[in-house]
Amino acid sequence: MDAQKCNIYRILNGDRQFIIPVYQRYYTWNIEQCDRLWNDIVNMQIQNKSGHFVGSIVNIAEKTGPGVLEKYMIIDGQQRMTTLTLMLVALRNYSADHKEDKSINFKQIENVLLKNEYENGDERYKLLLTETDRNTLITLIERKPLTEADENSRLFRNYQYFEDKVNSLVLKPAEVYESIGKLQIVNITLDRAMDDPQAIFESLNSTGKELSESDLIRNHILMGLPNDEQTYIYEHYWRPMELLFEFDKQESVMDRFFRDYITMNLTKIPKINKVYDEFKLYHNNCEFSTVEDFCKDLYTYAKYYTDIVFCKSGVSDFDVLYKDINALRMEVALPFLLKIHNDYSGSVVKTKI
Numbered sequence: 491m492d493a494q495k496c497n498i499y500r501i502l503n504g505d506r507q508f509i510i511p512v513y514q515r516y517y518t519w520n521i522e523q524c525d526r527l528w529n530d531i532v533n534m535q536i537q538n539k540s541g542h543f544v545g546s547i548v549n550i551a552e553k554t555g556p557g558v559l560e561k562y563m564i565i566d567g568q569q570r571m572t573t574l575t576l577m578l579v580a581l582r583n584y585s586a587d588h589k590e591d592k593s594i595n596f597k598q599i600e601n602v603l604l605k606n607e608y609e610n611g612d613e614r615y616k617l618l619l620t621e622t623d624r625n626t627l628i629t630l631i632e633r634k635p636l637t638e639a640d641e642n643s644r645l646f647r648n649y650q651y652f653e654d655k656v657n658s659l660v661l662k663p664a665e666v667y668e669s670i671g672k673l674q675i676v677n678i679t680l681d682r683a684m685d686d687p688q689a690i691f692e693s694l695n696s697t698g699k700e701l702s703e704s705d706l707i708r709n710h711i712l713m714g715l716p717n718d719e720q721t722y723i724y725e726h727y728w729r730p731m732e733l734l735f736e737f738d739k740q741e742s743v744m745d746r747f748f749r750d751y752i753t754m755n756l757t758k759i760p761k762i763n764k765v766y767d768e769f770k771l772y773h774n775n776c777e778f779s780t781v782e783d784f785c786k787d788l789y790t791y792a793k794y795y796t797d798i799v800f801c802k803s804g805v806s807d808f809d810v811l812y813k814d815i816n817a818l819r820m821e822v823a824l825p826f827l828l829k830i831h832n833d834y835s836g837s838v839v840k841t842k843i
Contacts, residue, residue: 513712593664
């Protein structure tokens, strides 16, 4: 493990790329966290402080060769790193649109802190987010026309927040740039041969939103897999499963799903704060011989679960019953209903409703 105190400029400088692996959650910071970070910057400048600690970034270096782009997989620190990137995009745009202000160089921000100037494709970008957010961040960096999905994303809303703050000139652009450089970060690079990324991930609760049970479960399933298998499982099972859950309720309902899935299989209800621990125990001793088979089972039951919770089975008789169940707050019956659903789908029982 190599830990260094530095700033975001030093972290991003050089021919390198930071990648958010597929097992990480999407970008979750809201205006509240952005406002706190902006106020730290303003107060630091007004009070002429020499620095302000904002947390750590934990990464794993990927194997590379001479002359090859250095790549680092981020296992903690995605939220602050993405937010600082959005702030730099807003500052770059202001500088590019106000060329009469020579106090900062927008080309330097673009080609040193946002892009790898001489690389192509995805390797052109210093920060590469997961599938959910990747295109939106690239669109903002490239100043391309935004889609409706982009405009509804947290990335764009938070970018707009920083754009408004930079344009307000509460601080001069050069002061904003200087203050970003004063934000102190501990950059921790792990050694795959010596450190246990899974154990470190489980122990981390970053500033902002704590890791949910479903965040920890996703990491447990995907982190230890080889990259190709990790991507395959994510794209064919995990991501389709996430998309079954409504976006604004995804985290809370997925946590409930995993609790009910464990209850169904173990015939005991785990405590709310012990779902991840019980899930690991079940996964390590379950009947499935491969991760793919296990994820197939999760995906199957997630479809049943979201049909019930969101009343979207497409079968009118079922959806009427689901609406009654939800109205009566009969969540305790969901593990039983999952089992019945699976029996019905597997032709164990075929009775008319």
